[in-house]
Structure formats: structure tokens, C-alpha cells
Amino acid sequence: MLTVFLQFLFSGLTVGAVYALVGMGFNIIYNATSIINLAQGEFVVIGGLMMWFFTSSVKLPFVLSVLLTILTAGLIAFLMERLTIRPIQKTDLLLMIMITISVSIVLRGLLMFKFGKDPYGYPPFTEGEPISIFGAIIQQQALWVIGVTAVSIVLLYIFFNKTLIGKAMKACAVDPVAARLVGINVSQMVMLSFILSGVVGAIGGIAITPISLMEYDKGPMLAVKGFCAAILGGLGRGRGAIVGGFTIGVLESMTAGYLHSGLKDAVALIILLLVLFYKPAGIFGSSAIARLRKF
Secondary structure, three states: OHHHHHHHHHHHHHHHHHHHHHHHHHHHHHHHHOOOOOOHHHHHHHHHHHHHHHHHHOOOOHHHHHHHHHHHHHHHHHHHHHHHHHHHOOOOHHHHHHHHHHHHHHHHHHHHHHHOOOOEOOOOOOOOOOEEEOOEEEOHHHHHHHHHHHHHHHHHHHHHHHOHHHHHHHHHHHOHHHHHHOOOOHHHHHHHHHHHHHHHHHHHHHHHOOOOOEOOOOHHHHHHHHHHHHHHHOOOOHHHHHHHHHHHHHHHHHHHHHOOHHHOOHHHHHHHHHHHHHOOOOOOOOOOOOOOOOO
16 A cells, blocks of 8 residues: 555655646735746647657757756746737736736647647757655656656746846846836846746656657646646745645645546536635735736
8 A cells, every 4th residue: 555655645746746836926926017827838749749859850959958948938928928928918917817828829839830739849958767655656767757856846946036137027027117226127037037937848748758748738737736736826926836736736746546447537626616715815926816926
């Protein structure tokens, strides 16, 4: 029983790490703009598919492929913000959210046109035998996924709390008018939030694709689960997205293992409904869902 439990736990932690990254991507943009970017899941797909393109199709070295994939995701996020969000950022927020849905549909169509409907994958970052812990098997790539997520969390914490640009982005989240008065370019900070969010999503896609093959249409479900992670932890709170992502990943894995695999995708939606009904602010939220004031 312990072996089976640990196997489900390790599997849940692996996929939960990706949900955490997607949830953090939601929070980064929400804190700067109050927008729920429902195209966030597409950047995970972009990360996985572009990494496959650079490594397996163009056959570039691994490190160069990672850099080019991150740059591609950042460029697409930049274009998204400049072409769709910036021209209307003073209008209704609901309209802006609907635009992110439109961007998601467009990106999904472009990915299908370029890559087709087949799943893609590439070799794990390191070769070697899986690791056994009390009989439970952990693939080395799963450790990479969790490790990459942990490093990303630390770097984001340092960025938002120790760098001038990160503090400026937090200031824009707290009070955009006051930020403008002290000389912060709020428009530029919004642009940077989209780029950073896209890069974070792409990093998740790069890490998880060797384990879970990437397809053009995985974005919407990833966005839903990442959004559920952000809501569960408290929308706008960095640590909340981390806890929410891992929680949903583990519960999904346990549900699929002990109940039925067909119920796995329903877990996040059930959690979302329960949170919205009984604690809308999430685990780490205040009495009302508020913007992030401390990462």
C-alpha cells in the first residue's frame, strides 16, 4: 500500500509543479493588470512544441534550444500585450479577459496549423535508470520538473523582492496612479508582466513534455487547472499558486489511482466550485480577493 501511495504522490507532485507554474503566470499578470489571462495555458504548449522543434526538427544543442524557446514564448507574449491588451487597457476588464480567450483560440489554431494534431516529445534532460523509493519509481525527468519549478519559484521571489524592476511591478499592482507619480512606467511594467508570465509558462512546457507528450490543444485544460490553483491559493498570491498547484496535482493523481481515471480532470473544477462557494479569497487570501502585496 505504501508503494502505491508513494507512486501516486510522486506523480501528483510532478504534474502539480506545472500547475503551480501556470498559476504563478496567472498571478503575475493579475497583479499588474487585474486581468485573468486565459491564454496562459497556450504558453505551456508553446514551450513544449517549440522545444521539440528546436531539438528534434532543427537539431540544435539543448541549451540553445531552451534559450530560443524561452525567447519565442517571450516574444509571443510581448506581441500579445502590445497588439491586443495595450490598445484597450483603459476599457472594461471583462472585455480584456474575453480578448485573452480570443488570443488563446488564435494561438491554438496557429499551433495546429504548424504542428498538426500529433503529440510530440523529446528525450529527457538526463539519461539513466529511474529512482526507486520504497518500491515507488520516480523518473529522473520528474525530478527535473520539480527542480525547475523550485528554481523558478526562488528566482521569482528574488526578482519581486530584491530587484528594482520587480519592486516597481509590485508598486504598480498596489497603486498604479501612485506608481506613475513616482516615475514608474506602468505601461512598461504591464508589458514585462506578460513577457514574464509567458516565459514561466514555457519553462513548464519544456520540463513536462518529455514525460507527458505535448499536443496543440492541451492549453485550455492547463489554463483551467492553473487558474484553479491560483484561486485555491488566493488569486494574486505567489505562495498560494504554489500550494494550490501541488494540491490539485496530488488530488488528481490520488483520484485517478484510487477511484477512476475518468474523474481526474473533474477534480480541479470541483475544487474551484467549493472554493468559490465557501472561501472565495482562497487559502492565503484576505476576506476579499485582493491583489498581491507581498509575494
